[in-house]
Amino acid sequence: MPSSKLAERGEDPQAKRERRKEARPGELLDAALDLFVEKGYAATRSEEVAARAGVSKGTLFLYFPSKEELFKAVVRENMSGRFAEWEEEFAAFEGSTAEMIRYCLRVWWERIGATRASGITKLMISEARNFPELATFYQQEVIRPGTDLMRRILQRGVDRGEFAPIDVEYGVYALVAPMIFLIMMKHSLGACAPQDYPLDAQRYVETMADLLVNGLCARAEAPRGRA
Amino acid sequence: MPSSKLAERGEDPQAKRERRKEARPGELLDAALDLFVEKGYAATRSEEVAARAGVSKGTLFLYFPSKEELFKAVVRENMSGRFAEWEEEFAAFEGSTAEMIRYCLRVWWERIGATRASGITKLMISEARNFPELATFYQQEVIRPGTDLMRRILQRGVDRGEFAPIDVEYGVYALVAPMIFLIMMKHSLGACAPQDYPLDAQRYVETMADLLVNGLCARAEAPRGRA
Amino acid sequence: MPSSKLAERGEDPQAKRERRKEARPGELLDAALDLFVEKGYAATRSEEVAARAGVSKGTLFLYFPSKEELFKAVVRENMSGRFAEWEEEFAAFEGSTAEMIRYCLRVWWERIGATRASGITKLMISEARNFPELATFYQQEVIRPGTDLMRRILQRGVDRGEFAPIDVEYGVYALVAPMIFLIMMKHSLGACAPQDYPLDAQRYVETMADLLVNGLCARAEAPRGRA
Amino acid sequence: MPSSKLAERGEDPQAKRERRKEARPGELLDAALDLFVEKGYAATRSEEVAARAGVSKGTLFLYFPSKEELFKAVVRENMSGRFAEWEEEFAAFEGSTAEMIRYCLRVWWERIGATRASGITKLMISEARNFPELATFYQQEVIRPGTDLMRRILQRGVDRGEFAPIDVEYGVYALVAPMIFLIMMKHSLGACAPQDYPLDAQRYVETMADLLVNGLCARAEAPRGRA
DNA sequence: GATGAATGAGCCTTCATTCAT
DNA sequence: TATGAATGAAGGCTCATTCAT
Numbered sequence: 001m002p003s004s005k006l007a008e009r010g011e012d013p014q015a016k017r018e019r020r021k022e023a024r025p026g027e028l029l030d031a032a033l034d035l036f037v038e039k040g041y042a043a044t045r046s047e048e049v050a051a052r053a054g055v056s057k058g059t060l061f062l063y064f065p066s067k068e069e070l071f072k073a074v075v076r077e078n079m080s081g082r083f084a085e086w087e088e089e090f091a092a093f094e095g096s097t098a099e100m101i102r103y104c105l106r107v108w109w110e111r112i113g114a115t116r117a118s119g120i121t122k123l124m125i126s127e128a129r130n131f132p133e134l135a136t137f138y139q140q141e142v143i144r145p146g147t148d149l150m151r152r153i154l155q156r157g158v159d160r161g162e163f164a165p166i167d168v169e170y171g172v173y174a175l176v177a178p179m180i181f182l183i184m185m186k187h188s189l190g191a192c193a194p195q196d197y198p199l200d201a202q203r204y205v206e207t208m209a210d211l212l213v214n215g216l217c218a219r220a221e222a223p224r225g226r227a
Numbered sequence: 228m229p230s231s232k233l234a235e236r237g238e239d240p241q242a243k244r245e246r247r248k249e250a251r252p253g254e255l256l257d258a259a260l261d262l263f264v265e266k267g268y269a270a271t272r273s274e275e276v277a278a279r280a281g282v283s284k285g286t287l288f289l290y291f292p293s294k295e296e297l298f299k300a301v302v303r304e305n306m307s308g309r310f311a312e313w314e315e316e317f318a319a320f321e322g323s324t325a326e327m328i329r330y331c332l333r334v335w336w337e338r339i340g341a342t343r344a345s346g347i348t349k350l351m352i353s354e355a356r357n358f359p360e361l362a363t364f365y366q367q368e369v370i371r372p373g374t375d376l377m378r379r380i381l382q383r384g385v386d387r388g389e390f391a392p393i394d395v396e397y398g399v400y401a402l403v404a405p406m407i408f409l410i411m412m413k414h415s416l417g418a419c420a421p422q423d424y425p426l427d428a429q430r431y432v433e434t435m436a437d438l439l440v441n442g443l444c445a446r447a448e449a450p451r452g453r454a
Numbered sequence: 455m456p457s458s459k460l461a462e463r464g465e466d467p468q469a470k471r472e473r474r475k476e477a478r479p480g481e482l483l484d485a486a487l488d489l490f491v492e493k494g495y496a497a498t499r500s501e502e503v504a505a506r507a508g509v510s511k512g513t514l515f516l517y518f519p520s521k522e523e524l525f526k527a528v529v530r531e532n533m534s535g536r537f538a539e540w541e542e543e544f545a546a547f548e549g550s551t552a553e554m555i556r557y558c559l560r561v562w563w564e565r566i567g568a569t570r571a572s573g574i575t576k577l578m579i580s581e582a583r584n585f586p587e588l589a590t591f592y593q594q595e596v597i598r599p600g601t602d603l604m605r606r607i608l609q610r611g612v613d614r615g616e617f618a619p620i621d622v623e624y625g626v627y628a629l630v631a632p633m634i635f636l637i638m639m640k641h642s643l644g645a646c647a648p649q650d651y652p653l654d655a656q657r658y659v660e661t662m663a664d665l666l667v668n669g670l671c672a673r674a675e676a677p678r679g680r681a
Numbered sequence: 682m683p684s685s686k687l688a689e690r691g692e693d694p695q696a697k698r699e700r701r702k703e704a705r706p707g708e709l710l711d712a713a714l715d716l717f718v719e720k721g722y723a724a725t726r727s728e729e730v731a732a733r734a735g736v737s738k739g740t741l742f743l744y745f746p747s748k749e750e751l752f753k754a755v756v757r758e759n760m761s762g763r764f765a766e767w768e769e770e771f772a773a774f775e776g777s778t779a780e781m782i783r784y785c786l787r788v789w790w791e792r793i794g795a796t797r798a799s800g801i802t803k804l805m806i807s808e809a810r811n812f813p814e815l816a817t818f819y820q821q822e823v824i825r826p827g828t829d830l831m832r833r834i835l836q837r838g839v840d841r842g843e844f845a846p847i848d849v850e851y852g853v854y855a856l857v858a859p860m861i862f863l864i865m866m867k868h869s870l871g872a873c874a875p876q877d878y879p880l881d882a883q884r885y886v887e888t889m890a891d892l893l894v895n896g897l898c899a900r901a902e903a904p905r906g907r908a
Numbered sequence: 909g910a911t912g913a914a915t916g917a918g919c920c921t922t923c924a925t926t927c928a929t
Numbered sequence: 930t931a932t933g934a935a936t937g938a939a940g941g942c943t944c945a946t947t948c949a950t
Binding site: 038039040041042043124125126127128129130132135136138139143144166167170171173174176177178180181182184187188189191192193196199203204207208210211212213214215216 | 265267268269352353357363370393394408409414415418430431440442
């Protein structure tokens with residue numbers, strides 16, 4: 001930012017103020033995300049969000065007409081389609097489906113799980129029933145594309161004979177569940193008493209990937225009675 | 228009016244009242260559990276809890292000194308260890324560890340997942356950060372015994388050569404994650420738009436059990452490079 | 455009220471509280487009427503209304519869900535059909551129409567003008583544009599019946615040859631205008647500086663009645679070119 | 682960009698701006714009058730006034746130190762005595778006093794009632810109790826001169842034997858009331874539901890003038906009992 | 909001068925909690 | 930014990946006013 005300022009020398013006398021104005025919504029959304037994730041929707045006070053963003057109460061309402069709209073904006077802001085990007089990556093993927101799944105979970109952790117974006121998932125799951133309209137939105141914008149992607153990966157494994165012909169729908173849940181679990185732990189119980197959850201996320205993800213891949217492959221290799 | 232009641236029958240005229248009186252706290256905790264699970268702590272109004280329990284606002288505060296204490300009582304009440312019972316069942320279990328795991332998950336679903344007790348898990352995960360002492364309590368009373376049990380089961384499988392020598396800590400997460408995921412779905416997003424989550428819990432549990440058991444066994448049967 | 459208390463001796467232990475509960479809405483409406491008339495809708499604070507009624511802020515909202523609903527209730531409360539009563543009186547009236555008009559204005563002053571009900575008229579006229587739905591209501595419930603009544607009286611005078619065949623519509627305005635004027639003075643400018651408006655309402659009403667009756671009759675007696 | 686303006690033409694480049702600058706206060710007062718009349722003092726937002734005048738919020742406060750001062754300025758600005766002018770007209774009037782009254786009301790309608798100046802009357806009556814000093818001012822600057830003028834006209838009629846020897850004080854009210862009534866209707870209830878008040882102001886004024894003149898004259902021509 | 913982003917006092921409204929009955 | 934009317938602290942939101950640009 002200092003560099004961009006240098007490049008503008010003398011022009012646009014309102015630059016600093018303008019820049020702030022444009023930055024405000026983002027700063028507020030940032031502050032709001034943290035607080036909503038940390039304390040929940042109801043326990044987060046508007047004034048607190050404003051304070052954390054370094055502005056006064058009134059300024060918040062200059063950019064978001066209500067606390068509810070702020071909440072919605074937080075959710076929308078942090079979900080913007082990362083799926084297009086992923087779709088491409090996976091369409092171009094050449095390795096085995098087992099590798100794909102490992103890559104997929106690893107990347108998910110890096111881009112979502114380890115970032116503040118994971119807070120959105122926690123938010124949605126905690127508050128869904130108070131914001132049904134948002135839940136629908138989230139379902140369409142995040143969950144559907146995400147599960148579609150996973151479904152296609154699993155199907156690829158089945159089609160190529162790498163995996164046993166499992167029920168793909170439930171296979172998707174098997175992939176998603178450990179990720180959701182990790183997020184929920186990170187943002188709720190794990191955040192209260194980290195010492196009780198000495199969880200190395202990286203290793204957690206790898207282990208889950210191994211286990212799932214093994215589970216999926218094993219059935220392809222050694223199909224047995226249902227057990 | 229009390230006199231007319233007296234004439235009613237030979238039984239103690241206060242019996243019904245007494246019965247109700249003793250049942251009050253339980254009825255209130257029941258009502259509170261439902262509402263807290265459905266709407267979250269903050270969005271649940273004391274009066275609504277009282278109304279659902281069929282008493283007046285004042286009566287609620289006769290039994291629980293504050294909303295916060297009510298919440299804590301709800302959680303504590305429903306956490307009561309079923310682990311002693313389970314410990315015995317599993318100590319006496321004679322079959323393979325794979326069967327144990329399948330049995331374990333099935334039983335968990337029947338006794339926790341499918342019942343209102345699952346609401347407690349949802350509550351804890353959603354509200355943990357606002358009730359850290361409860362979270363600690365929950366960690367000690369529920370999570371630790373539960374994971375200990377699972378750990379012992381997994382260890383049994385490893386010791387008996389049924390499973391590959393996996394990291395048991397993470398193996399526990401692999402077992403827990405799908406259960407937690409199922410609960411969260413059931414109580415949040417899944418409750419908003421059931422049609423978007425056409426999930427047959429029974430089958431979900433079986434599928435997860437299969438997949439996990441396969442994953443765990445596969446490694447014992449066919450240890451390979453990394454998997 | 456003391457007498458009614460005496461008559462209830464010993465019965466209904468909640469009598470006092472009950473009675474208060476039933477009296478509350480009325481007390482609040484009373485307080486609100488005064489304040490709305492005195493300060494206008496916006497400048498009247500909810501807490502002030504409550505305080506004047508001798509209760510706390512919260513109690514007001516126990517009886518009226520919002521300030522706006524309180525305002526509407528104030529208007530409605532003070533308009534309850536006095537017209538049925540008047541209709542009868544005037545249907546049974548036997549004297550000359552001139553006497554009718556004098557009686558009408560005198561009675562209006564006693565029952566409306568001199569009472570707090572006149573404040574409603576001031577309120578409606580001052581706030582009509584901010585409460586269009588109320589304005590419609592007032593138009594239908596008060597203005598229409600009132601003007602209908604006056605119209606019939608004037609028509610009677612014309613039909614019986616007591617009055618010149620004036621345009622009855624405008625004749626109604628001629629009767630109403632001095633009353634509205636009196637109310638507005640009483641509640642606005644006149645309330646600020648009574649010494650500047652040493653107005654004897656009784657005499658004002660009589661004088662207006664005389665003048666109007668003369669004006670109406672004169673034309674019947676001595677019809678001239680239009681001037 | 683200023684340079685391109687400079688090149689435009691030979692005239693003072695600041696002329697337009699200067700002109701606007703000087704016009705500002707007037708434009709603001711105009712906008713404010715409309716809004717205050719329409720919505721009342723409290724419900725009129727400063728920003729809306731500025732917007733209607735085509736300037737920014739800040740500019741409004743450049744010319745008027747506060748909303749209250751703006752309101753006072755609006756009232757004062759529009760009260761400017763037209764009475765000197767009228768005094769002259771009436772001093773030179775040669776016809777009958779009846780004609781004078783008709784002329785007076787007609788002129789009042791043309792110069793006040795039909796113009797935005799009538800809004801001031803509506804404002805004063807609606808807001809008087811919140812601005813007592815303005816009310817006093819209005820009383821002195823408008824009401825006193827106005828009623829003095831009317832009083833002199835009525836007195837002339839009585840002195841010349843045209844009118845009965847009525848109580849001139851109350852006679853003045855008889856003249857004023859229909860005008861005030863017309864204004865209040867126009868700006869409040871009548872503005873909400875014009876279809877309910879199909880009032881032809883021109884004709885209304887003429888009719889009132891007729892009725893009043895008849896009422897006043899009748900008593901001179903045909904003095905009877907009390908009527 | 910003009911702008912409009914920022915401020916924060918103030919008000920409406922909610923709801924956990926109290927307490928007279 | 931049970932009730933529910935009453936309370937008042939707390940928090941969302943508005944808008945007159947300020948001031949850096």
